[in-house]
Amino acid sequence: MSAPILELKELDVFYGPIQALKKVSMHINEGETVSLIGANGAGKSTLLMSIFGQPRAASGQILYRGTDITRKSPHFIASNGIAQSPEGRRVFPDMTVEENLMMGTIPIGDKHASEDMQRMYELFPRLKERRSQRAMTMSGGEQQMLAIARALMSRPKLLLLDEPSLGLAPIVVKQIFATLRELAQSGMTIFLVEQNANHALKLSDRAYVMVNGEIRMTGTGQELLVNEDVRNAYLGGH
Amino acid sequence: MDGIFLQQLVNGLTLGSVYGLIAIGYTMVYGIIGMINFAHGEVYMISAYLAAISLALLAYFGVESFPLLMLGTLLFTVVVTGVYGFTIERIAYKPLRNSTRLAPLISAIGISLILQNYAQISQGARQQGVPTLLEGALRVEVGSGFVQLTYTKIFILIAAFAGMALLTYVIKYTKLGRMCRATQQDRKMASILGINTDRVISYVFVIGAVMAALAGVLITMNYGTFDFYAGFIIGIKAFTAAVLGGIGSLPGAMLGGIILGISESLFAGLINSDYKDVFSFSLLVLILIFRPQGLLGRPLVAKV
Numbered sequence: 001m002s003a004p005i006l007e008l009k010e011l012d013v014f015y016g017p018i019q020a021l022k023k024v025s026m027h028i029n030e031g032e033t034v035s036l037i038g039a040n041g042a043g044k045s046t047l048l049m050s051i052f053g054q055p056r057a058a059s060g061q062i063l064y065r066g067t068d069i070t071r072k073s074p075h076f077i078a079s080n081g082i083a084q085s086p087e088g089r090r091v092f093p094d095m096t097v098e099e100n101l102m103m104g105t106i107p108i109g110d111k112h113a114s115e116d117m118q119r120m121y122e123l124f125p126r127l128k129e130r131r132s133q134r135a136m137t138m139s140g141g142e143q144q145m146l147a148i149a150r151a152l153m154s155r156p157k158l159l160l161l162d163e164p165s166l167g168l169a170p171i172v173v174k175q176i177f178a179t180l181r182e183l184a185q186s187g188m189t190i191f192l193v194e195q196n197a198n199h200a201l202k203l204s205d206r207a208y209v210m211v212n213g214e215i216r217m218t219g220t221g222q223e224l225l226v227n228e229d230v231r232n233a234y235l236g237g238h
Numbered sequence: 239m240d241g242i243f244l245q246q247l248v249n250g251l252t253l254g255s256v257y258g259l260i261a262i263g264y265t266m267v268y269g270i271i272g273m274i275n276f277a278h279g280e281v282y283m284i285s286a287y288l289a290a291i292s293l294a295l296l297a298y299f300g301v302e303s304f305p306l307l308m309l310g311t312l313l314f315t316v317v318v319t320g321v322y323g324f325t326i327e328r329i330a331y332k333p334l335r336n337s338t339r340l341a342p343l344i345s346a347i348g349i350s351l352i353l354q355n356y357a358q359i360s361q362g363a364r365q366q367g368v369p370t371l372l373e374g375a376l377r378v379e380v381g382s383g384f385v386q387l388t389y390t391k392i393f394i395l396i397a398a399f400a401g402m403a404l405l406t407y408v409i410k411y412t413k414l415g416r417m418c419r420a421t422q423q424d425r426k427m428a429s430i431l432g433i434n435t436d437r438v439i440s441y442v443f444v445i446g447a448v449m450a451a452l453a454g455v456l457i458t459m460n461y462g463t464f465d466f467y468a469g470f471i472i473g474i475k476a477f478t479a480a481v482l483g484g485i486g487s488l489p490g491a492m493l494g495g496i497i498l499g500i501s502e503s504l505f506a507g508l509i510n511s512d513y514k515d516v517f518s519f520s521l522l523v524l525i526l527i528f529r530p531q532g533l534l535g536r537p538l539v540a541k542v
Contacts, residue, residue, distance in 0.1 A: 052430050078432030090427040092420050102413075103420050107432040110413070154432065 003066070005030045005158050005189055006051070006082075011060035013043075013050045020046040022213045023060070028158070028191050033184040035192040035200040035221070037234055038210035044193040045087040047210070048162050052077050052084065064158075079107045083156035085147040087163055093136035097127050100135055100146055104153025112155070120149040123179055141172035148176070158189045165196045177203060197234035201225045209234075241383020246507035247500060252391045252460070254499020255398035259453040260476035261483065261491035262405065263323075263446025269422045269486040270442045273339070276346040277326060279473015280353035281447050285319040285454030286464040287361055290368050304371055316451045323447025327440055335436075350469075357466035367463045394456045401452045402492050405445065409488060418442055422486075471515070475502075478522040484535020493533060 004027035013021040020043045028034045036044050050057055052074045062070045069077055083104070091100050101120060105113050121128035124145040130138055135146060144164055151159055164180070165173040177199050184190055184203065194200035201207055204221040209230060217224070224230045260282055267275045292314040296307055330349045334341045375388040409415035420428040421438045429435045457472070458464060475498065483494025498518060506514040525532065 054426060054430075073434075074426075074429040075432045075434045078430055084430055086427065086430065090424055092423045092427070094423055095416070095419060099416055099419075102416060103428075103431050103433075106417070150431070 003030070004028060004063075005065055006191070007061075007063040008047075008051075009061040009063070011047075011050065011062065012058045013046055013055055014058050015046070015055065020055075020213050021050065021057075024210075024213070024215055026208050026215060026218070028189060030157075030189055031187055032205045033180075033190040033192065033203055035194055035204040035207045036210055037194055037197040037200055037207060037224075037230075039234075040195060042210045043213040044210055045162055046213075048084060048086070048160050048191075048193055051082065051160065078154070081107070081154075081157035082160065083107075083151035083154045083158070084160040085144075085151045085162060085164065087166075089140075089143045089147040091135040091143050091146050091150065094134060096134055097131045097138075097146055100150050101127075101153050104150040107154045113153075116153050116155070120152060123152075123182070124149055141168045141176070144168060144172075144176060145179075148179075152183075156188075158191065159183070161190065161192045163193060163195060165194065165199060173199065195234075197230065198225075201230075240381040241385060242507055243504070244380055244385045245383075246503045248385060248387060248391065249507070250500035250503030251496065252394050252398075252499070253503060254479075254496035255395055255402075256453045256457055256495070257472075257476050257479045257499050258492040258495025259398055259401055259449045259456075260472065261480040261495045262402075262449045262488065264477050264480040265483070265485055265488060265491040266418075266442050266446055268480070269488075270418065270425075270439055271331070271335075271342075273331070273342045274346070274477070275331075275443075275446070276343065276473075277330070277349040277353060278446065278450060279469035279471075279476070280350045280357075281319060281322055281326070281469070282450040282454050282472060282476075283357060283464070283466065283469030284322055284353060285315050285447075285451040286458045286468060287357060287366070288315045288318050288451070289455045289458045290366055290464075293368050293371075307371060312452070312455055315455050316448050319447045319451035319454070320444045323443040323450075324440055327443040331443075332436065332439075354466050354469070361466065363466065365463050365465045368458055370462060371459055390459055394460055397452065397456055401449060405449065406488065414441065418445075475518060478518055481522060481532055482525050484532025487532065487534045490532055490534035497533075 007027040009025055011021055011024040012019065024047060036047065038044050049055070051062060053072060054074060057070055061068055064080065064082065092103065098117070101117055102110065102113060126142055127145055127149060130142060135143060138146070148161065148164060164176050168176070173196065180190065181203055192200055192204065201221040201224050207219065207221050207224050208215050209217040209224065217230070219227070260278070263278045263281070264275060267273065289311050292311040293307065296310050301307055301310065326349055330345045331342045334345055370390070372389040372393060375386050376392070378385045378387070409418060417433050417438050418441065421433060421435050425435050476495065479494035479498045480491045481494070482498055483490025483492070498521065501521065502514050502518050505517045
């Protein structure tokens with residue numbers, strides 16, 4: 001594999017007096033699918049947001065394609081090829097599906113917009129049916145698809161996904177992971193944060209396990225799937 | 239009676255369309271950073287002075303045709319007032335972006351006082367005036383009376399509605415409009431998508447100032463006189479209009495302005511003109527008690 005596209009070095013992040021991330025080091029190589037699993041509140045979402053500087057790291061370094069982006073503004077980071085489908089989806093509630101997708105094109109301009117939108121509608125046919133509906137009136141699954149599609153509209157070099165399965169019916173979770181597998185096979189670099197460890201590990205080349213803001217374990221998806229501790233803690237023993 | 243009623247309706251519509259223009263500045267700024275820009279009335283006041291200065295300058299250079307005068311004055315006033323809006327935000331509000339909610343409010347009151355004193359010192363405390371630019375009126379017979387529509391009022395109505403229509407188009411259908419709405423609905427997400435939200439907030443202040451400038455030119459045309467204190471009462475009226483329509487809602491600000499203007503004119507014409515301001519502010523109190531989210535606003539939902 002090639003050089004890492006994203007590298008975190010000894011990252012410390014605080015929320016007020018509480019330390020949310022402790023000396024987190026990890027990397028993602030170009031073309032890889034990497035997941036971060038861990039319990040609710042372990043600091044997974046904080047890690048994703050701190051890549052965008054929200055909140056800023058107190059110490060440590062974030063390198064993106066070799067450049068230090070630790071102190072850069074969120075819009076600078078987005079403009080350089082990192083896109084995120086964040087925790088809670090955060091689609092714009094008062095905008096239509098199409099308008100939400102257009103918001104994804106800000107970093108690259110709208111010259112590919114209609115072509116990319118067609119591609120999103122092929123990836124998520126449900127969005128096509130809902131194209132002129134306001135996002136707030138859609139189901140959680142549809143909003144999740146919209147959040148992922150919106151992130152893809154910027155043709156990112158690195159896609160960050162936060163809990164795409166949260167609160168969704170098992171059938172919808174299956175659909176979304178099938179789409180993610182397609183994306184991964186097309187060469188997209190994906191960094192996935194999930195509580196649903198089973199789905200995440202099966203999809204991933206490599207994975208990290210986070211406990212209380214620290215990376216406790218790392219390995220390939222297959223290794224972690226059969227690991228005794230991981231099975232007991234995150235896979236419900238099955 | 240018919241005549242008076244219709245006349246006041248027309249007067250109210252004219253006044254209300256201008257309230258609506260100013261209310262836009264309150265509502266958009268509130269929508270995007272959740273603060274009431276108490277200096278907005280003073281931005282309107284400054285634009286009235288700019289309009290008079292521009293008219294005087296154009297007259298000095300021998301421009302006499304109405305369209306040229308109007309175009310020149312609008313252009314000059316809108317651009318310079320826009321610069322005021324931008325500068326005020328940069329100096330007084332942006333540095334306070336991450337402090338308490340109260341800090342920018344106090345800063346706004348400070349800016350409002352500074353602008354009033356600045357106008358008073360630089361332009362004098364006495365009333366200023368501009369000559370009537372458009373003479374003549376349309377008279378329409380209605381039953382036993384008549385309704386008089388001065389050309390100035392007709393022009394104001396057309397210009398105000400054109401301004402609102404243009405802004406509605408920009409907000410609904412352009413990239414700038416989408417960026418404003420996205421920043422309003424979820425600022426953090428907007429920045430993660432690559433939007434420079436500080437810049438969008440600046441744009442919103444400029445848009446508000448531009449609309450106030452249009453109102454400044456139009457009202458100055460209609461009344462002919464103003465002073466350094468002119469921004470206070472009309473600012474509070476426009477704020478009332480924004481609350482009436484639902485603060486944060488763009489169509490709400492326009493609707494609120496028109497409803498306030500019409501009801502105020504009808505009250506003044508048919509009941510008592512001395513108490514028209516009392517009537518307007520009683521309306522504000524009633525809205526705040528019975529429908530705090532306004533006509534087109536949504537009830538506040540706490541953001542997680």
